[in-house]
Amino acid sequence: MAEGERLDVRKTYKLYIGGKFPRTESGRSYLVSDAKGKPWANACRGSRKDVRDAVQAARKAAPGWSGATAYNRGQVLYRVAEMLEGRREQFVDEVARAEGVTRRVAAETVDKAVDRWVWYAGWADKLTQVFGSANPVAGPYFNFSVPEPTGVVGVVAPAASSLLGLVSRLAPVIVSGNTCVVVASETRPLPAITLAEVLATSDLPGGVVNLLTGFAAELVGPLASHLDVNALDLGGLDLALYREAELAAAENVKRVVPPVKLSARDWLSDAKGQDPYWIAAFLEIKTVWHPIGV
Amino acid sequence: MAEQLERRGERAPARFGGLDYAPAPEATDHVKLRADHGLLIGGRWVEPASGKSFKTISPATEEVLAEVAEAGEEDVDAAVRAARSAYTRVWSKLSGAERAKYLYRIARALQERAREFAVLETMNGGKPIKESRDVDLPLAAAHFFYHAGWADKLDYAFPGRRPAPLGVAAQVIPWNFPLLMAAWKLAPALAAGNTVVLKPAETTSLTALRLGELLQEAELPEGVVNILTGAGATGAALVGHDGVDKVAFTGSTEVGKAIQRTLAGSGRKLTLELGxxxxxxxxxxxxxxxxxxxxxxxxxxxxxxxxxxxxxxxxxxxxxxxxxxxxxxxxxxxxxxxxxxxxxxxxxxxxxxxxxxxxxxxxxxxxxxxxxxxxxxxxxxxxxxxxxxxxxxxxxxxxxxxxxxxxxxxxxxxxxxxxxxxxxxxxxxxxxxxxxxxxxxxxxxxxxxxxxxxxxxxNTFNRFDPTAPFGGYKESGFGREGGRHGLAAYLDLSEGG
The missing domain is CATH 3.40.309.10 (Aldehyde Dehydrogenase; Chain A, domain 2)
Structure with missing residues (x-):
């Protein structure tokens, strides 16, 4: 280093569990390279125990988050957009480096990620009316069906689209009141961890989103077989691991969304990259009957 | 108050002492039992490839009511092919309005023959005639009537989507509400434009088989509904068949999990209504x-x-x-x-x-x-x-x-x-x-x-209605039956409208 030049302070990338940033309990890490193959940073190689801790944190956060008003959840998601916007430049750098795209494309990607949070924020207090119903039963009963969050959802983030793909799958899971455990892109985990820093400063209660980095083949199994996980979004899972994950998921009848194949372009498209029915995939419908006039 | 309760308590068992009811048996003479039954495949009643059959009884008398065919893998294959052929050649080409009219016909025919079906249901399944007459039959007809109306209105049910049928649905139903469960499964599947292979439970096949005859009388195109009788092995062969696009099962959680495992990794649409x-x-x-x-x-x-x-x-x-x-x-x-x-x-x-x-x-x-x-x-x-x-x-x-x-x-x-x-x-x-x-x-x-x-x-219990979505959280399964939500289980909603 030349004289007078400042030595930069590097970031340690850790996990995000229960609102905190712990290292993996296993003490392991793996080297993450950028898109050009240049070593970039060490990421935590999460373990089975980290999965269990993350699920526990997600379950603990479930009553509060699912019990929050839809208006409140909408504002929190909007706050995430605000925080992301404020750190735009940092994300443009990271996405460009992780995905090997130009700064222009990276900027487009980050902007879209911000807009996607805004789009889903608006769904918080609409989904009950769009996906619920009042039912005209043939008898003297007041009858209605309301959507409720499924519970704790395991999310396998898309491998290639490290930020936008993740945001596009994460927002529809949590907007309705689910909490989740995310397995970040194995090869491009760093933007996900930086996103967790945004979430941590966005009024999102700790434990609503828990984020693990590491090897999908190692983390998805324990997540899929965990009996306190109610559903899985395998959107980003490699097809080779799909069957095994769903086999494990059957043990407690998890709802499973299969892998989806979307290109980086697709995630940028509103027609393909955002969908209210992705919210519906992690909703339970509850029908309530009450007699009239008795 | 306590005294009052006491007195009523003493009086309650009095019926054993002389206030009993005279027998009031429902007549069964208008239910013509057939000695043996084939499988309904492609619009025809056929013998199973294996030639095997089993006896179905009345659980109230242990009397044998009929001989029922046991479908094997070959029959499953034939039924799935028949359903596929009916789907591509006929059913998927009909307008929703025409599908609706078939479903209305079925609803009406069930109402007309309600007494016969209710008696048969009670004979084969053992449930009180009071219930099969006042619950199972009216609700079964109502399910067809309700879903009939959806067949040509699917575009209004799912905002922002262009709903499309899935293809061939495999449906495996339980013995507790044999005809009603058949109605819960068939009505939304057909309204949505799918064709079906239905497997009733082994102890209660008779009303499903009679429903097959009713569908023929309604002139439902051949192969749109195929009915395979048999036990667990028949069901397993059906839900595991590669030619099936959708599986719907009602039954035990244990079997439901086994079906989810069978379909693991296939991406096939599955709904489970379990314990x-x-x-x-x-x-x-x-x-x-x-x-x-x-x-x-x-x-x-x-x-x-x-x-x-x-x-x-x-x-x-x-x-x-x-x-x-x-x-x-x-x-x-x-x-x-x-x-x-x-x-x-x-x-x-x-x-x-x-x-x-x-x-x-x-x-x-x-x-x-x-x-x-x-x-x-x-x-x-x-x-x-x-x-x-x-x-x-x-x-x-x-x-x-x-x-x-x-x-x-x-x-x-x-x-x-x-x-x-x-x-x-x-x-x-x-x-x-x-x-x-x-x-x-x-x-x-x-x-x-x-x-x-x-x-x-x-402040009520055990109420059901075709407009009211029914289904479970957690290990009671996923997917709903009834209402707009039940319809979604039989549609491909991936295309934007």
């Missing part, structure tokens, strides 16, 4: 007489062969004693016996295997320290029967508080606070239904929100 262990929660301010009727209906309806049965009574401690006393007195008036008798409340247990299972769990309840009480009724000498039973002193860990008994057996637990009620209600792997009895509206809404169950009955 339950519903809490029926009674607060001290509930109207007790109404609640007692609700509890009785909740657990003894259809011999307790109901996945959403209120099999765990959670009663607030302060009223536990009087409520259980009232309940026992009411139980003593239940008429158990000939299901064809119009006064019968509780019919026959569906099969010997089910009776064995009930007996095993009841024995486990006693062995684990719960206290059983049974209604003092006489049981017929032939057939499969079980007395209405209530267990008190039940702990949450007991098998009778955790496992689905699927029989006329109620487990009573107590609670002190609403929080405790919610915690106990949710303390099973199931989440199909729940009941809440209280005079307080805000409490109903609180409990309805906090119990993790797909259907909540407040």
């Amino acid at each position: 339950g262990k519903a809490a029926n929660i009674v607060f001290e301010d509930a109207p007790l007489d109404q609640a007692v009727e609700g509890i009785i209906n909740g657990i003894y309806f259809n011999q307790g062969h109901v996945c959403c049965a209120g099999s765990r009574l959670l009663v607030q401690e302060s009223i536990a004693e009087p409520l259980v006393d009232k309940l026992k007195r009411r139980m003593a008036t239940l008429r158990v016996g000939d299901p064809l008798d119009k006064n019968t409340d509780i019919g026959a247990i569906n099969s010997r295997a089910q009776l064995d299972k009930i007996q095993e769990l009841v024995a486990a309840g006693e062995a684990e320290g719960a206290e059983a009480w049974q209604a003092p009724c006489e049981l017929p000498s032939r057939g499969f029967w079980f007395r209405p039973t209530v267990f008190t002193h039940v702990a949450q860990s007991h098998r009778i508080a955790q496992e689905e008994i699927f029989g006329p057996v109620l487990s009573v637990l107590t609670f002190r606070t609403p929080d405790e009620a919610v915690e106990k209600a949710n303390n099973t792997p199931y989440g199909l239904s729940a009941g809440v009895w209280t005079d307080k509206g805000s409490r109903i809404l609180e409990l309805a929100t906090r119990v993790r169950a797909g259907v909540v009955w407040a």
Whole structure:
């Protein structure tokens, strides 16, 4: 280093569990390279125990988050957009480096990620009316069906689209009141961890989103077989691991969304990259009957 | 008050002393039983490739009613091909309005032949004629009528989507509501534009087979609905067949999990309606007489062969004693016996295997320290029967508080606070239904929100309607039947509108 030049302070990338940033309990890490193959940073190689801790944190956060008003959840998601916007430049750098795209494309990607949070924020207090119903039963009963969050959802983030793909799958899971455990892109985990820093400063209660980095083949199994996980979004899972994950998921009848194949372009498209029915995939419908006039 | 209750208590068993009902058997002469039945494949009744068949009986008399074909893998393959061919050549080309008219026809034909189907249902399944006549048949017809109207209005059901049928649906249904479950499965599948291979339960094939004849009379195009009779192996071959685009199953959680494993990694659309262990929660301010009727209906309806049965009574401690006393007195008036008798409340247990299972769990309840009480009724000498039973002193860990008994057996637990009620209600792997009895509206809404169950009955129980989505949380399955939500299970909604 030349004289007078400042030595930069590097970031340690850790996990995000229960609102905190712990290292993996296993003490392991793996080297993450950028898109050009240049070593970039060490990421935590999460373990089975980290999965269990993350699920526990997600379950603990479930009553509060699912019990929050839809208006409140909408504002929190909007706050995430605000925080992301404020750190735009940092994300443009990271996405460009992780995905090997130009700064222009990276900027487009980050902007879209911000807009996607805004789009889903608006769904918080609409989904009950769009996906619920009042039912005209043939008898003297007041009858209605309301959507409720499924519970704790395991999310396998898309491998290639490290930020936008993740945001596009994460927002529809949590907007309705689910909490989740995310397995970040194995090869491009760093933007996900930086996103967790945004979430941590966005009024999102700790434990609503828990984020693990590491090897999908190692983390998805324990997540899929965990009996306190109610559903899985395998959107980003490699097809080779799909069957095994769903086999494990059957043990407690998890709802499973299969892998989806979307290109980086697709995630940028509103027609393909955002969908209210992705919210519906992690909703339970509850029908309530009450007699009239008795 | 207590005195009054005492006196009524003494009077209740009086019917055993002379106030009994005269027999009022429903006539069966208008139900022509066929000696043997083939499989409905591609619009024709055919013999199974293996030539194998099995006997189906009346569980009330153990009398053989008919011989039913046992479909094997070859038959499954033929039926799936027939359904595929009907889908590509005919059914997917019809307009929604034309599909609707077929479904309306089916609904009307079922109404016209309701008595015949009700009697046959009772003969083959053992449920009281009162229920098959007043519940199963009207609801089955209503399901076809309701879904008929959707067939040409699908575009309005799913905003922002262009709904498309999935193709061939494999549907495996249980023995507790044989015809009604067939209606729950067929109506939305056909309205959405799919073709079907249906497998009824092995002990109760007859109404499904007769429905097959009715579909032919309605001139439903050949192969749109194919019906395969058989047992578990037939069902397994069907749900595992590669030519199937969608699988719908109603039955035990154990089999449901096996089906989910079979389909793992295939990406095929699956809906499961599985077991339950519903809490029926009674607060001290509930109207007790109404609640007692609700509890009785909740657990003894259809011999307790109901996945959403209120099999765990959670009663607030302060009223536990009087409520259980009232309940026992009411139980003593239940008429158990000939299901064809119009006064019968509780019919026959569906099969010997089910009776064995009930007996095993009841024995486990006693062995684990719960206290059983049974209604003092006489049981017929032939057939499969079980007395209405209530267990008190039940702990949450007991098998009778955790496992689905699927029989006329109620487990009573107590609670002190609403929080405790919610915690106990949710303390099973199931989440199909729940009941809440209280005079307080805000409490109903609180409990309805906090119990993790797909259907909540407040101050009522076991109500069903084609417009009201039905289905479970957690290990009670996923997907809904009924309403707009039930329709979604049979549609491809991936295309934007």
